Amino acid sequence: MAFTLIIVGGGHMGGALAEGLIKATWCTASELCVVESSLDQRGALEVRLPGVSILSAIDPNEVDTKTGAVLCVKPDHAENAARSVGATGVTRVLSIVAGMSTARLEAVFPGPVAVIRSMPNMPVLAGKGASAIAGGSNVTSEDLNWAQSILGAVGVVVRVPERNLDVVTGLSGSMPAYLYLVIEALIEAGVHQGLSREVSRELVVATFEGSAALLSETGKSPEELRAQVTSPGGTTAAGLRVLENHAVRAAFLDAVAAAAERSRQLGR
Ligand SMILES: NC(=O)c1ccc[n+]([C@@H]2O[C@H](COP(=O)([O-])OP(=O)(O)OC[C@H]3O[C@@H](n4cnc5c(N)ncnc54)[C@H](OP(=O)(O)O)[C@@H]3O)[C@@H](O)[C@H]2O)c1
Numbered sequence: 001m002a003f004t005l006i007i008v009g010g011g012h013m014g015g016a017l018a019e020g021l022i023k024a025t026w027c028t029a030s031e032l033c034v035v036e037s038s039l040d041q042r043g044a045l046e047v048r049l050p051g052v053s054i055l056s057a058i059d060p061n062e063v064d065t066k067t068g069a070v071l072c073v074k075p076d077h078a079e080n081a082a083r084s085v086g087a088t089g090v091t092r093v094l095s096i097v098a099g100m101s102t103a104r105l106e107a108v109f110p111g112p113v114a115v116i117r118s119m120p121n122m123p124v125l126a127g128k129g130a131s132a133i134a135g136g137s138n139v140t141s142e143d144l145n146w147a148q149s150i151l152g153a154v155g156v157v158v159r160v161p162e163r164n165l166d167v168v169t170g171l172s173g174s175m176p177a178y179l180y181l182v183i184e185a186l187i188e189a190g191v192h193q194g195l196s197r198e199v200s201r202e203l204v205v206a207t208f209e210g211s212a213a214l215l216s217e218t219g220k221s222p223e224e225l226r227a228q229v230t231s232p233g234g235t236t237a238a239g240l241r242v243l244e245n246h247a248v249r250a251a252f253l254d255a256v257a258a259a260a261e262r263s264r265q266l267g268r
Contacts, residue, residue, distance in 0.1 A: 002064035003033040003053070005150070006090070007072055008081045010036035010045045010054065013096055014072030016125045018049050020154035023127070033062065060088040068092040068146060075099055082108040094133075094147045096120050098169065099267040102136030102162060114139045116147040119168045120155070122176040129155030130172045134162035166267065170259030178255060183208055 004027045007014045018034055021027055029051030035058050036042050045054045053062075069090045073081045078097040085093060086109035094116045095105055102115045109115075115136035123129045131151040135144050144159065151157045160168060183204055190200030214225060230236045243249075 001030075001062070002067050003062050004031035004067065005033070006058060006063070006067060006069045006085070007032070007034045008058075008069055008085060009071065009073035009077070010034040010041055011072065013120065013124060014070070015045060015048065016127075017070065017072065017096075017150070017154055018045075018052060020124070020127050021150065022049070022052070024153035026149065026153050033058075058084060058088045063088045063090055065091065068094065068150075070150060071095040071097055071105075073097065078105070079108050086110050086113065092116075092143055092146065094118060094150055096131075098173070099263060101267060102134070102139075106136050106138070112138045114143040116143060117162060117165065118147065118151060118157075119165050119173050120151060121172050124151075124154045127154050131155060131157045132160045132165060132168040132172070133157060134160055134165055136162075166263040167256075167260045169263040170256045170261075173263075174256075174259045178252070179208075 005021070007018050010018065014034060014036070018032060021032065022029055029049065030053075032049075033053040033055060034045055034049065035055050036045060037056065039056075042054045042056065045052070067088075067090055069085045069092070071078060071081055071085070071093060075097050078095070078100050082093070082095075082105055090113070091111075092114045093105070093109075095102075096118050097105075098119065100117070102117045105115045105117070106113065116133055116139060117136065118131050118133045120129050120131035124131070129151070131154075133144065133147050133151065135147075148157045148159070186204045187197065187200045190203065191197055195203075211225075214220070215222065218225070220228075226240075230240060
């Protein structure tokens with residue numbers, strides 16, 4: 001029987017994607033295959049993903065016209081991995097490889113292949129990622145729906161033109177690191193003011209989660225929610241004034257611009 005989907009690279013992202021797809025009943029375990037070059041990692045995947053075929057290479061006999069593939073390897077390994085996928089006759093490929101254009105991947109395949117490029121982010125590991133997808137030159141709306149349904153198993157998916165993927169990389173791709181820096185600094189601030197590290201961490205992490213929940217549950221804008229907690233002349237207003245004096249807003253604008261520019265450089 002041919003596989004419905006082959007995930008090439010069963011590391012952090014590939015493993016999380018496989019788990020998310022089965023949880024979301026996108027496919028059954030027996031319809032899924034993970035191709036992974038590391039022996040140790042294959043052992044770990046066999047325990048984590050019972051019923052899924054964990055292989056060291058793709059067998060062309062287990063591929064038919066409906067089989068799709070997801071490239072989840074590091075950029076240095078992507079062309080090799082794509083070459084072995086192409087040799088099996090797979091005609092639909094979703095790539096999560098950072099900085100590799102659809103044109104570059106299309107050039108690796110021996111025939112026309114529908115290539116969809118995406119930029120997911122780290123919360124995919126918790127099934128709460130944010131991904132953007134863009135189609136290459138041979139892609140139909142059916143191919144984009146297919147890619148969206150795959151990444152939709154591990155979070156939200158938006159569609160953008162491929163040229164916007166560098167901006168997505170600098171925004172949602174890098175954003176977990178920006179937020180962890182903010183969280184780290186706030187925990188430290190609580191400690192500086194006399195709280196124990198444990199208490200400060202618990203307060204900061206719970207407030208972060210609660211604030212995110214309010215954004216999605218109320219549908220209110222961040223400006224509205226911020227105004228709601230900022231009484232005129234009050235404590236929060238005093239704190240926000242210091243952040244504005246330190247140009248925190250401008251720092252985020254510059255950070256996203258710098259990360260997007262770096263993504264453009266790496267993709268050249
Ligand atoms: N992690 C993130 O937050 C994130 C976010 C957005 C996009 N991405 C992109 O996602 C991709 C995967 O990242 P990751 O963090 O999941 O990497 P990872 O943990 O290193 O996983 C990649 C796995 O693929 C294996 N591999 C390498 N070449 C292979 C081949 N030809 N066939 C089969 N398996 C192969 C690697 O084995 P070896 O270790 O033996 O090489 C490794 O176990 C990267 O291109 C990255 O740019 C990651």
